[in-house]
Structures are given as structure tokens and as C-alpha cells.
Amino acid sequence: MSTRPNIAIFASGNGSNMQAIMDYEHLAGEVVLLVCDQPDAYVLERAKEHNLPSFVCSPKHKANKQAYEQSIIQALQKYEVDVIVLAGYMRLIGPDLLHAYEGNIINIHPSLLPSFKGLQAIEQAVEAGVKVTGVTIHYVDEGMDTGPIIAQEAVEIEVDDTLQDVEEKIHAVEHRLYPLTINKIIQEQ
Numbered sequence: 001m002s003t004r005p006n007i008a009i010f011a012s013g014n015g016s017n018m019q020a021i022m023d024y025e026h027l028a029g030e031v032v033l034l035v036c037d038q039p040d041a042y043v044l045e046r047a048k049e050h051n052l053p054s055f056v057c058s059p060k061h062k063a064n065k066q067a068y069e070q071s072i073i074q075a076l077q078k079y080e081v082d083v084i085v086l087a088g089y090m091r092l093i094g095p096d097l098l099h100a101y102e103g104n105i106i107n108i109h110p111s112l113l114p115s116f117k118g119l120q121a122i123e124q125a126v127e128a129g130v131k132v133t134g135v136t137i138h139y140v141d142e143g144m145d146t147g148p149i150i151a152q153e154a155v156e157i158e159v160d161d162t163l164q165d166v167e168e169k170i171h172a173v174e175h176r177l178y179p180l181t182i183n184k185i186i187q188e189q
């Protein structure tokens with residue numbers, strides 16, 4: 001891998017993590033592409049503001065997941081992408097993408113995995129009444145939120161915290177930890 005690898009961010013929604021990565025001044029790689037599966041997602045506005053090219057592709061318009069992922073792989077090759085950073089990308093990565101970018105796909109999840117996998121992890125933690133939840137960054141494998149863990153940070157849930165309070169604490173940790181962890185994996189490669 002080059003000393004300053006090219007990064008593609010995959011996102012489906014708001015894109016606050018993408019924003020944090022783009023705003024981080026000491027990123028050891030260059031974000032060259034946003035891949036988005038939702039044509040109306042706010043993350044596309046953020047990409048425009050950063051003059052970041054977007055590849056928008058809905059699986060609905062493709063024959064199957066393989067065709068969908070092959071079109072993404074072509075875009076990644078065009079931009080010479082080395083590392084894929086999932087940031088609120090609401091789909092499982094299929095075999096084609098996993099194989100093409102084996103060991104070079106990372107994801108962020110708003111819980112201390114392996115607790116509270118899947119959707120609405122922050123709500124799951126609040127409803128379970130746990131006193132500590134957090135953020136996990138991990139390599140992606142074929143499972144949902146199951147790959148090897150790279151970094152974790154705990155967030156305490158206070159007795160009078162609302163769901164919104166916990167969400168804000170988690171997102172603040174995500175926005176700090178994700179750029180630092182991207183640098184860590186790039187420097188180790």
C-alpha cells in the first residue's frame with residue numbers, strides 16, 4: 001500500500017462520521033470517494049461541500065447483490081481506493097467486495113461489541129439498563145458487526161441520561177476515535 005492510501009467512505013444517512021474524518025487535519029490517507037446507497041441521504045450534501053466525488057448506487061436498480069457490488073468495485077478501482085471505511089452504511093458487505101478488499105474494510109458500531117449488534121444499538125443499550133456502553137471499530141467480515149476488534153472506548157450511562165444524551169456522548173466519541181483509528185491501521189500496514 002502507498003504511504004498515503006486512498007480511502008472510500010461508505011455511508012447511507014447523515015454522515016457525521018464522514019464529516020469528522022474529512023475535517024481531521026492529520027489524516028494519514030486521502031478520502032477520494034463517497035459510496036452511498038441512498039440517493040436522498042444528507043451525507044451527499046456534505047460530500048458536495050467538501051468537493052468529494054460521490055458514487056450513488058441503489059441495489060434496487062441492479063439485478064442482484066453481486067451486480068450491485070461489482071458496480072461499486074469498478075468505481076473503487078477508478079479512484080484507486082486502498083481502504084474502505086464504513087460510516088453508517090446500512091448494508092452487509094457481500095463476498096465480492098470482501099474478497100476484493102480483504103482486510104482493508106473497517107466499520108464503526110455504537111456499542112461495545114459483541115454486545116448490542118445490529119440496528120439501534122444505542123437504544124438497545126439504554127433499554128437494557130446497562131451502565132456502560134461505548135463505541136467499537138472493527139474489521140469487517142461476512143457477519144453483522146462480527147469482525148476482529150481494532151479499538152473500543154467506553155461511554156457511561158448516567159441515571160438521568162435521556163436517549164438523546166447517550167447518543168450525543170457516543171457520537172462525540174465516534175468522531176474523535178474514528179480518524180485516530182484510521183491512522184493507526186494505515187500506519188500498521
Ligand code: GRF
Nearest residue numbers: 014015016017088108109110
Ligand atoms: C454511527 O452511530 C455509527 O456508529 C453507526 O451508524 C451511525 C452513523 O452516523 N454505524 P452518521 O451517519 O455518521 O452520522
